[in-house]
Amino acid sequence: MNQEVTRPTTGLIAEDEAPQRRALHELLRQLWPDLQLVAVCEDGVAALEAVERCGPDIAFLDIRMPGVGGLDVARAVVAQGGLVVFITAHDDHAVSAFETGAIDYLLKPLQPLRLERAVARLQQRLALARQPDVQSLIDELETRLRPAAEHRVRWISASIGDSVSMIGIDEVLYFQAQDKYLRVVTATTEALIRTPLKELLAGLDPDQFWQVHRGVAVRVSAVARVRRDELGRLSILLKQRPETLPVSATFAHRFRGM
Structure with missing residues (x-):
């Protein structure tokens, strides 16, 4: 009897701070052992290249990486049907306003219980047949986080x-x-x-x-x-x-x- 082979859920990490990157990697291994991490990146350019190459289902992105930030990478992930979790050091309205099943956020330093809740939301969202259109949310988030003109x-x-x-x-x-x-x-x-x-x-x-x-x-x-x-x-x-x-x-x- 043939059994259907389920493709593993794939993920990507992009975080330019090595301690945070290692912590997230280790916590995900513990909380979501079935998640297949296809790339762990130190900057946004490497993350964009990995998105083009691997098309991850989920991306955990530092929102403020130098040069190419998490928002640019998020657009590429969402364009391929993936989900996004931002990593940030600031719990402000610009980020918390987008705490949804499609765009979630984690505060630094990372807390296991908060990540566990984010993982549960992601798993629920992945079970849905249709993913939401979140490009407009990313545009709005970019507007709110944009540095002041001065x-x-x-x-x-x-x-x-x-x-x-x-x-x-x-x-x-x-x-x-x-x-x-x-x-x-x-x-x-x-x-x-x-x-x-x-x-x-x-x-x-x-x-x-x-x-x-x-x-x-x-x-x-x-x-x-x-x-x-x-x-x-x-x-x-x-x-x-x-x-x-x-x-x-x-x-x-x-x-x-x-």
């Missing part, structure tokens, strides 16, 4: 040759990693800074600058069009520069519907 980067102090220039953030078309530096490119000039891209992104307006590659962030309004080649790879053509910029598969979801 804390965003307004000026870049960058090296041009043997001098230092002040470049207004409104002039910048894109940033691109180059060896140990970050290129700051405007319509007419290029300069170098030592700030890592993931650190700089934390101070940029996410509505104005999108990370499109592990080493590239582009001003959305500077994009003329997005081109797809015969292999399905995307590249960006700019309005004011002749070069094209690569879009990795990890960030291709940003241009769906464009």
Whole structure:
């Protein structure tokens, strides 16, 4: 007699703090031994790549990772039909407002009883035939958690040759990693800074600058069009520069519907 083989539930952890990452990994092994963890990631870029590669059913995401945060990863997870649990150090209304079966949250330091309750909710939600549409909830959460305008980067102090220039953030078309530096490119000039891209992104307006590659962030309004080649790879053509910029598969979801 043939018996139906049930596919194991798969999960992903993305947490940039090693002690929290280890604690969550160990607690999940105890509370949900049947959960198959397909990836345990130290940052959002690795998590996005793992989502594209593995399509986990559930993702436990630190909401405030440098560079690519939990919200960007959550969008990719939800687009593939997965569920999300955010990890945060702050119990504020922005997070607690979304304590639902589809988007839950855990406070740091992690508490076994709270995680056990989240696991029970996830198991109940997974048993439903139809998953809710939570993209709008993620959009609202991003709005509530967005840094205040006064804390965003307004000026870049960058090296041009043997001098230092002040470049207004409104002039910048894109940033691109180059060896140990970050290129700051405007319509007419290029300069170098030592700030890592993931650190700089934390101070940029996410509505104005999108990370499109592990080493590239582009001003959305500077994009003329997005081109797809015969292999399905995307590249960006700019309005004011002749070069094209690569879009990795990890960030291709940003241009769906464009």
